[in-house]
Amino acid sequence: MTKNQLLQYFEELDDLDEGTLSPPKRMTRKRESKKIEADAQLFVRAQELSREFKFTYKAARFEEAWLLGSLVEIAEHQWISDVLRKVKAGKEASVYLCRSGSAVEAPLVAAKIYRPRTLRNLRNDHQYRSGRADLDAGGNIIHNDGDLHAMRKRTNYGEELRHQSWIAYEFQTLELLHAGGADVPKPYAMEKNAILMEYIGDLDFAAPTLNSVSLDKDEVRPLFERVIRNIDLLLSNDRIHGDLSAYNILYWDGDITLIDFPQVVPPAANPAAWNIFLRDVTRVCQYFGSQGVKANPRKLASELWTSHGHKIIREADPRYLDAEDKKDRRLWEQQGSAK
Numbered sequence: 001m002t003k004n005q006l007l008q009y010f011e012e013l014d015d016l017d018e019g020t021l022s023p024p025k026r027m028t029r030k031r032e033s034k035k036i037e038a039d040a041q042l043f044v045r046a047q048e049l050s051r052e053f054k055f056t057y058k059a060a061r062f063e064e065a066w067l068l069g070s071l072v073e074i075a076e077h078q079w080i081s082d083v084l085r086k087v088k089a090g091k092e093a094s095v096y097l098c099r100s101g102s103a104v105e106a107p108l109v110a111a112k113i114y115r116p117r118t119l120r121n122l123r124n125d126h127q128y129r130s131g132r133a134d135l136d137a138g139g140n141i142i143h144n145d146g147d148l149h150a151m152r153k154r155t156n157y158g159e160e161l162r163h164q165s166w167i168a169y170e171f172q173t174l175e176l177l178h179a180g181g182a183d184v185p186k187p188y189a190m191e192k193n194a195i196l197m198e199y200i201g202d203l204d205f206a207a208p209t210l211n212s213v214s215l216d217k218d219e220v221r222p223l224f225e226r227v228i229r230n231i232d233l234l235l236s237n238d239r240i241h242g243d244l245s246a247y248n249i250l251y252w253d254g255d256i257t258l259i260d261f262p263q264v265v266p267p268a269a270n271p272a273a274w275n276i277f278l279r280d281v282t283r284v285c286q287y288f289g290s291q292g293v294k295a296n297p298r299k300l301a302s303e304l305w306t307s308h309g310h311k312i313i314r315e316a317d318p319r320y321l322d323a324e325d326k327k328d329r330r331l332w333e334q335q336g337s338a339k
């Protein structure tokens with residue numbers, strides 16, 4: 001497998017995901033040769049492994065290459081023994097149901113595998129990155145000047161570090177919150193672009209997200225309070241979810257589980273923190289409002305926020321607004337007209 005062939009695989013995988021089978025693009029982008037070589041080696045190992053590691057899930061050709069490349073180490077460490085099916089393809093990652101290997105007690109686990117495309121198309125991450133140090137693959141803060149420079153200059157290598165940091169934040173936050181007693185999946189391992197965690201659901205069905213569930217009358221209030229307790233716990237751990245809504249809360253057997261943490265924000269260090277927090281609380285109140293809970297999101301958010309000693313900074317710093325985001329644009333217009 002040559003470097004160019006490998007890149008072509010990834011290009012085609014992206015095209016396939018978008019449902020547009022356009023002809024392969026020419027490789028004009030410069031890539032870090034070291035990284036490509038490492039990927040190529042991993043790909044070769046994945047091909048070798050595919051002979052012994054035959055999983056039940058029948059992936060398309062390129063998806064299989066990506067899947068194997070992402071799960072090689074995880075399989076070698078006996079975290080998983082089989083991939084059973086794809087649970088869901090999200091915007092940034094796909095989640096697969098796997099049968100555990102001997103290193104995990106639970107019979108089933110979920111593997112969240114970040115798409116390679118994210119390397120060049122990170123979710124508008126500027127507002128989330130503010131005030132949070134970048135993490136390396138081991139979850140340690142990056143201090144190395146060369147690495148910091150590469151990230152600032154947004155070289156391919158730098159972008160890759162940022163991508164890795166994004167994933168490391170998700171894993172580290174799961175570890176932190178799980179240890180702190182929050183309702184989040186238990187994290188098992190992080191390797192390269194994959195996170196292995198507790199699977200919520202059973203062999204036939206993965207837990208639905210809350211937005212697709214109509215709750216029984218008598219469970220609405222307790223579950224609402226449970227979500228608020230989790231938001232409070234996040235604040236105690238110096239975290240705001242940053243993308244919380246009924247779409248990122250799973251419902252199973254009468255319990256809720258919060259998921260999807262790569263964009264977590266530190267409440268004290270990010271200038272847009274209050275707005276991000278208020279948005280999280282508002283979205284949660286919107287869903288529970290549709291289920292009959294009456295709550296005042298602004299009041300609730302400010303009580304939680306100030307109880308942790310944070311100040312409410314109403315005005316958003318324009319540097320952290322996203323021109324593509326309708327809500328951010330509205331906020332900006334409101335601020336402009338208030339002056």
Ligand SMILES: Nc1ncnc2c1ncn2[C@@H]1O[C@H](COP(=O)(O)OP(=O)(O)OP(=O)(O)O)[C@@H](O)[C@H]1O
Pocket residue numbers: 087088089090091092093094095110112185197198199200201206207208209247248259260261
């Ligand atoms: N631990 C889990 N157990 C069962 N299902 C899960 C688990 N984690 C994620 N999922 C499923 O996978 C979907 C995508 O996961 P997640 O939200 O973490 O990724 P994402 O790429 O950010 O997705 P999206 O763009 O849809 O928000 C979830 O909506 C949920 O249906």
Ligand SMILES: [Mg+2]
Pocket residue numbers: 090247248260
């Ligand atoms: Mg999600």
